[in-house]
Amino acid sequence: MKTFLLRIVMRDGSTGHHHGLYADGFAAVITALENFPEAMRISATRVMA
Secondary structure, rough: OOEEEEEEEOOOEEEEEEEEEEEHHHHHHHHHHHHOOOEHHHHHHOOOO
């Protein structure tokens, strides 16, 4: 598992950030899409420890 920083932008322009453990960036984005289906943009950046 690796740590990722997720950045989420919603349709109204509001933003959110989340740090979490995921197998890879793809899994991180899929999880964010499931939790925020109305999101306009989702990005995942691996955080190096």
